[in-house]
Amino acid sequence: MEVDQVVRLPRLSRVAVCGGTHGNELSGVYLVKELLKEERKVMEEDEKKLVSVLLVLSNLPAMQQCHRYVDTDLNRSFTHATLNDPISDVAPYEVIRARELNAMLGPKGSPEAVDLVCDLHNTTANMGLCLIAYSDRDWICMHIFRHLQREMPDTPIRFIHFDIADKESFSLDSVGKHGFALELGPQPHGVVRSNIYTAMKVGVQHMLNWVRLFNSGTVFEGGFVDVYTLIKHIDYPRDSETHNITAAIHPHLQDRDFCLLHPEDPLFQTFSGETLTYKGNEPLYPFFINEGAYYEKGIALYLARKRRVVVPAIQVQPEQQGFASKKEE
């Protein structure tokens, strides 16, 4: 392997693992609580201090109520505008909390921000394990993804790219220099399923192991990642007066996340039994099919294009090249 083909990236000194960003997504809540219990033991073992891990419970009042949020969705409150524009005394709780988290883990876009944010989520959709990121060329995130795929071959693992400009990025994971949401489903909100919790725990452990390996100089070989890039969403058909939904996800589509949806395939089944079909002109990959929290956002499912992205080999920058770390493009 030629040395000049390896992309050198700054060390990941500080990694944040966040749970309870949505208070009823319980795998992350219980996992962060468990990691906090184990923290003392972990810190003793990590003598060389290969990485500093910050464990965060993002939205305690929402967790207390076992609701997604108290006033407004915390995971939509991290746009530059929401973080920095003037706010009134009666700002929603989550806007205030987002600013606290930004101060703790950011500030977003600055050199002081943590190197990596891993934000833990669950979904009612049958999505397996997904890494959701804003970039399809953040080699750190993509190598972590490849590592998880290698280490967890029995788990369906996919990489989702939300093609949103940095200015518009809205979620907690956008606060770090690198970041992604670790999304696991299916799990009902307010429930912890042992298989989902265990997959999340194992995923986080492998992620942190990868960071330690990276920081100690391991070269990670290049390869391919199949990236699902979000193109659009489709809402439920709704009653024009009440705005209530008038159909459910069709039984043939329910639970078939990432199975290619072709034009004319069944999409919804109305309450009178009629089938409504997909009217797009290209086949796309559906995901977040029937996510409970998205009814109020007007999203029945998302649709993505899949393409293969070439990922270069990477290695940590050697210590003497100690420039202030910049967010890698």
Add this chain to the structure above:
Amino acid sequence: MSSYSNTARVNEARRVAIFGGTHGNEMSGVTLVNLWMKNGIEIQRKGVEVKPFITNPKAVEKCTRYVDTDLNRAFTPENLSAPTGDDLPYEVQRAQEINRMFGPKGSPEAYDVIFDLHNTTSNMGCTLILESSKDYFNLQMMNYIKKAIAPASCLVLLNEHPLLKYSTSRSVAKHPVGLEVGPQPQGVLRSNIFEAMRVILKHALDFIEMFNEGVEFPPCSVEVFRVSERIDYPRDANGNIIAMVHPNLQDCDWEPLNPGDPMFQMFDGKTIHYQGSGTVYPTFINEAAYYEKQQAFVTTRRETLVASSIRKA
């Protein structure tokens, strides 16, 4: 075999209600009742008034289980007889209103039958909930429904337990029937779950129509699962949950749980085993709403109930 003198005479079921939204985030019932309030042709039957009704509109509006307190625990004698007032919790006010409209509970004026539609995150399939082993009308109806949907399954859960029984919205009626269909996450509408509930109600209403027309239903035996014990999650000294339903038990509602079988898995991976004295049949395994009620699952015992033949009075 049916001797005329052993046939129970039961009053016609003239007034029937279908309750949806008793828990505002259990979407099958909310959706069905809203549908039928708009167009009730599907639930019309000769000789009976069938009223669809949203019991907890504020909770439905917020897509939450309840606003102040669980409506399906609120129909206690204390609540129903308390002086009316705006300072009462919202659901207690609702319980009093529902008791006025569909009761009073225990009186001759009460509705004959109330179907209360629920969903659960547990893998319970279609479940009918019975509150009295002596309600032959309900037993006969449940027997009819089970036969009508066969080979699809519909099990009967009997909650007659003196301590674990609770004061449900349907308890206002002479013949309360709970319909519990899962698994479905809260706030989610799954097409298959919705259709299953719809089919059960169709058969239930057919039964009532036939009964009112004078059909005699011969004696029958019905297998039921009788609620025995509530099992909570293991907790630490501060009351925090420290283990999850074990992967071997998750989704295994109605399957035998034997002493020594895995029951919980701690967050660090350790297994906790069932220590009961005999085989039980767990259900409501990992229901989201029950974490706060200190219930990981309930154990049941299988029993066969016999209903005498019934005919309208």
